[in-house]
Amino acid sequence: MTERVEAKRRAPLSRDRVLGAAVELADNAGIESLSMRSLSGELGVVPMALYKHVSSKEELLDGMVDVVIGEIDTQIRGIDWKNAVRQRILSARQVLLRHPWARQVIESRTNKSPVVLGYMDSMIGIFRAGGFTVDLTHHVMHAVGSRMWGFTQEVFDDSQTESQSVDPELQAAMFSEMAEKYPHIVEMAMAASHQGESVVGQGCDDQFEFEFALDLLLDGFERLHQRQWTSTGRSRRGGSI
Template sequence: MTLRADADEPAERPRVPLSRRRVLRAAVELADRDGLDSLTMRRLAQEVGVEAMSLYHHVANKEAVLDGVVEVVLEEVMAAVDAVEAPLPERDWRAALRARILAAREVFLRHRWAPRVLETRTETSPAVIAYYDHVVAVLRAGGFTFDLAHRALHVLGSRALGFTQELFRPDGARPADAEAAAMMERMADRFPNIVGMLADAVHDDPEGTLGFCDDQFEFEFALDLILEGLERRRAAGA
């Protein structure tokens, strides 16, 4: 006699096979949720529901995981850049590149830990090279010589990927209002110009804090300055 399962009993969910791709996606999700420091081999194994030793069939060690999550994030960046709506570079290279950089920035804002990982890699990922190759293609289509495109990459730096170290906040921390006000008072005699600048910023935006900067506005402001300067050099034939 063949026994049949109770019709009301839920069917067992099929087990998703472990793969390098699945491990890396889980690593990205873990870092997004709990921060980069949570990304250990033990925690990652728990995340995918296996013993830690099983991970080593797919990633050699934690450094291999970090290399892999850079690949995953850069794949997201390339997909976002490919999907962006912007003028053809031949018609308006600045608008084309600006839109692509801001699309890349949106990806890195979803994965705020990723720049830290990217900057610690000892070898440049092919995915990073592919992205910068795309940037050079936009510049070339806009009339840049290879020499000026090379200089443009140096000027843009990590900003081409949509992130940069913020002034006064290398760890990304934003001081509380009371802490920032006390800091300004301590600095007033020694650094009057900086304190005057900060006080003016707070006066212009009284609802703001002495984090005082709208990071997105400041990023776009600096990006536009760079692109405008590069256009002047391009138009002058530099």
């Protein structure tokens, strides 16, 4: 084991190796642990050696996003646009689950690299190849939003408090008070199927919720496409779909 680690440290430094080590460090210890100094320690080099391959931590983070996006399966052939989009997005979700830190970093990026632009272009291409107009594709991409990267912003996200230890009696009292003030929220929470590993929120099956929303969108896109929907002349405030 020690020999393998030493051999890895002696391997020539390259941009790919730097980015791979950064991703591995973030996977194992969290993105908060990542710094040029901690990364150089993992690689067994002095910090200045990293700057030959990445000019700053921001460039390092951009490169890490590229590595993650590169893991998404884009080689989907021979199926209709709807299944192609579904498989692509679910592949992206699996990648994000392997790299929990990536969502935070993707959301923080202000510049889009060629890898990011290429991925977005290929996603648009699926809809265009499926016969969607440029107009409809424009609005579809807005609706897809962050789902193309495998995540969404959940309205009920109490995953930060779920793991905290709470006295059962105190919890019951808090729940009773909540039920008086917010009966519909409590009613829905009580009806949810409980999944201990959920990252959406306490009591939610996060994978089910993700696919449920995705399928609703895809079904809606399909209906609009079949109706040859166009935004031309439509009010920005409404109109049936």
